[in-house]
Amino acid sequence: MKITKKSIKSPITPTWCPGCGNFGILRAFHAALEELELNHEEVVIVYGVGCAPNEADFNRTYGIHGLHGREVPAAIGAKLANHDTKVIVVGGEGDLYGEGANHFLFAARGNHNITMLVHNNWRYSLTTGQASPTTPQGTITKTTPEGLIEMPFNPLQIALTAHATFVAQGFSNNYKQLKEIIKSAIMHRGYSLVDIIQPCVTFNKVHDMNWYRNNIAELEGHDATDWQAAFDLSSDTREKILTGIYYQNEDLPAYHEQVEQLEAGNLVSQWEAQKDISAVVEDYL
Ligand SMILES: Cc1ncc(C[n+]2csc(CCOP(=O)(O)OP(=O)(O)O)c2C)c(N)n1
Numbered sequence: 111m112k113i114t115k116k117s118i119k120s121p122i123t124p125t126w127c128p129g130c131g132n133f134g135i136l137r138a139f140h141a142a143l144e145e146l147e148l149n150h151e152e153v154v155i156v157y158g159v160g161c162a163p164n165e166a167d168f169n170r171t172y173g174i175h176g177l178h179g180r181e182v183p184a185a186i187g188a189k190l191a192n193h194d195t196k197v198i199v200v201g202g203e204g205d206l207y208g209e210g211a212n213h214f215l216f217a218a219r220g221n222h223n224i225t226m227l228v229h230n231n232w233r234y235s236l237t238t239g240q241a242s243p244t245t246p247q248g249t250i251t252k253t254t255p256e257g258l259i260e261m262p263f264n265p266l267q268i269a270l271t272a273h274a275t276f277v278a279q280g281f282s283n284n285y286k287q288l289k290e291i292i293k294s295a296i297m298h299r300g301y302s303l304v305d306i307i308q309p310c311v312t313f314n315k316v317h318d319m320n321w322y323r324n325n326i327a328e329l330e331g332h333d334a335t336d337w338q339a340a341f342d343l344s345s346d347t348r349e350k351i352l353t354g355i356y357y358q359n360e361d362l363p364a365y366h367e368q369v370e371q372l373e374a375g376n377l378v379s380q381w382e383a384q385k386d387i388s389a390v391v392e393d394y395l
Pocket residue numbers: 159160161162163178201202203204205206209229231233234235236237242
């Protein structure tokens with residue numbers, strides 16, 4: 111059965127705060143899946159822990175609700191078990207650049223064919239607004255009452271230097287562009303990162319819609335095959351956040367394409383016990 115914007119919605123109403131950027135991201139994500147004409151059984155969504163990955167309750171798809179920051183290895187495992195599926199990770203920036211930073215780097219350097227949708231609201235929001243990896247230096251939060259000492263993490267440049275083959279940045283309130291970026295990321299051959307800037311109306315009063323109106327614009331006239339230009343454009347010193355596809359390289363094989371055992375087909379199809387798993391279950395009893 112093909113995914114539609116209707117079929118993918120679970121009966122559970124999202125519990126996000128009114129005005130949260132997660133709504134816009136979810137809308138663009140659902141539309142992207144519908145427009146790609148993917149079947150339900152072709153898509154696996156792997157969630158971390160946080161406001162964003164609470165989306166696990168709102169989507170009716172195959173998936174895994176993993177541990178905080180540890181959803182990426184689960185996603186890689188799912189992809190290697192059945193590489194004919196599209197595997198998409200949904201998490202926050204605290205989740206994927208903080209607790210999950212190591213997994214993020216290794217997914218990128220392996221060119222594992224998964225897509226990471228990172229809802230970046232500059233705070234650990236589910237736990238009520240502590241400083242996260244992307245929070246700007248000097249910001250006052252509950253955990254940094256005298257101002258954050260650390261420098262912010264630059265996910266785009268870090269992904270680029272970790273050999274990511276698709277690096278993009280989107281904005282929750284730019285539906286049209288975000289939908290197209292997500293579609294390209296899901297169809298990309300290899301690892302894809304989509305860092306998605308979003309307002310957290312409850313715990314980030316600095317980056318409100320007024321701030322975004324003045325500080326965000328679309329990336330224009332950029333050649334996404336130019337790694338150096340992508341690196342320079344994603345610098346911390348850029349005047350505005352520029353949304354779009356920074357870098358894409360489909361000339362390199364994805365991880366699973368280089369695993370000899372998978373040449374005969376996906377692991378699930380090769381697994382003889384697939385029709386009757388009772389023998390396997392017995393082994394564990
Ligand atoms: C290993 C571990 N550390 C900490 C927590 C507590 N925790 C749950 S959600 C969360 C914050 C998530 O923030 P982020 O990933 O930025 O997502 P957001 O809630 O902002 O969407 C934290 C710290 C946890 N569940 N597991």
